[in-house]
Amino acid sequence: MTTLTEATVKNDLSPNSDLQVGSAARSVATSVTKTAAKGPQAKEHSSGCGGASGSAQIVQSLWGALVRKLFIDHLALWSAFLALGADVFFTSSGRHPPVDRPYFRYFLYVTIAIFIIWPLIVKNKPASLEKFRQKDKFYAAAFLFLNVLNLVTGKFTLLPPLFFPTPDRILSILVEDFTYLIFDCLAGSAKLLLTGFSCGALAGLITGIAIGFSKPSAYWLNPMIKILGPIPPTAWIPIVLVAFPTTWTGAVFLIALSVWFPTSVMTSSGILNVQNAYFEVSSTLGAKRLYQIFLVGIPAAMPLIFTGLFSGACSSFLTLMTAEMVGVKNGIGWYINWQREMLAYANVYAGLIIIALSFYSLITLFFKIRDRVLVWQKGMIKW
């Protein structure tokens, strides 16, 4: 009942009818109060509005509810249908190389199926359902974007076809080159990134802990960090190319360097900012130096350590891509560069999509781990 009235109010555009309804409701309300001493007035008011204006209101509110239930609550689905309709309705300009299969249409079928089935799967989980509903508008906009992209490339070719391939082409490369892209290029990049990141993070933690807990280390390491740290890792490329036996080890070094700097700075400042009282308390509880370092200093510095690791991760992505485009003969960055040289822009976009998805997954994983580790922080905890 309440949703109906709400819908009416929102969809009612003319102030005049509003006034009418208002006065009609008032007269009904007064008659009700005359007959029944204190009845459920609100109920009577919305359902029992007699006369012509009353039935018009019912129609209007039903219509509002219908619009809401069918359309506004499922914008993404409608946007996907719109894209599908446009793809079917308009014929291609023919200025793009043809593809074997209509991959964009397949993609839309799959998404439409997901958007219909998913709410049914999570029907009994209000949290997941709410999360899904909340992102509805965003997905709607995304599908609209893809729709427009499809129209301005494949259908009307308003952009140069060489640099702006159709969604069909990009998807076809993702599908047809899948094994090569994932098991050769992405795996190569992942190996390089993980090796470099682990080395850099470990070195950064060790340096940061040393600076945080030992005066002599701080004396020697601080100036080094201050001088070497701000140099962009890629500026070392000329030296790295001659100093390392292989470009791969050189690239590992560069990535490690880009993780090392923020990690060590944040770790040391995290440890130095731990309130001394925590160390005092732990020492009166019988904790010796080593125990204090690992069970007081480091846990207390964890929030800042994670900040350091995060910015290290971001700059390691950058270094990885640069290293692959400059020297390493493998990986997704190298693939993109290679395809660009061959003017195969659909492949370039496919590579970019893979990079985006994998870095997105890595960052998501990172935040999941952080939330798990820092569960003690105020406001982060959920239970």
Added chain:
Amino acid sequence: MAGSPDTLTQAEPVNNTAATAAAIEQSLMQQELKPASGPAPLTGSHASAAATTGVIVIDGVSKVFTHPDGSLVTAIDNVSLTVKAGEFVSLIGPSGCGKSTLLRLIAGLETATSGTLELDQTTINGPDADRGLVFQNPYLFPWLNIQNNVAFGLRARRVYRWQKESVARYLELVGLGKFGRAYPHHLSGGMAQRASLARALINQPRVLLLDEPLGALDAFTRMNMQDEILRIREDKAITMVMVTHDVDEAIYLSDRVVVMTPHPGRVETILTVPFARPRARNNPGFFQLRSQILEILNFAGHITEPPYQI
């Protein structure tokens, strides 16, 4: 550290400059501090016991701090004090008179510029688990839940036997039995302070040092905590030294009240609280002691009529 009878005889008060106040009767207190007849109480035994260890001897201790600008500040000057086994001593005095400094010296967090500090005839050099310390701020480790906070001392000393049982028992002792899995930011101020008390007590220290432990609590929580501290003292027979700003609290809890004065920090007077335990909060005798302390601290200036008449 099994205490021998000589520990106790040796532990008679070292009279300092202001020994005059010690003239107040001490018989009741002496009676209470008879040496234990049996062996030291077993871990967590709930039988009331008298302490045989935990004798603190402070002899001519001074502490001079150097400020960043190079100036010297004498925080405490030639302080001598002996705290008997199982005694409850309060340090009271205006801000800056060196109460915290004295406590930190006993804890081993500061080193004395001159003079010596001993616990059970062993020189104090550095913090150790035999002297527990509770601050005004509970300083619970925020990354550990309450039971891990309480277990910290045991783990730091690599005591793994009966760890779980001890933690549960000490949480129960301070009335936090159900909150072991909560994180510190879930607790109220009073609960957090009780947790930090449990954390200090689980090491079974011979001495518990309390630096305004109840200063941040509201009046009711405060009174509850005072009784809780007394109960624990009764139970575990621990020597306690407490810094407080609250004269009533000092009188209610203590066997002796050490009144200090600043610039430089000195022991002005040591007053014995002669009332038997358990004490009533409205004991009329408290008032006289109270006005005596306030007079020493120059806060009783405008009382014109005799303070206490029946």
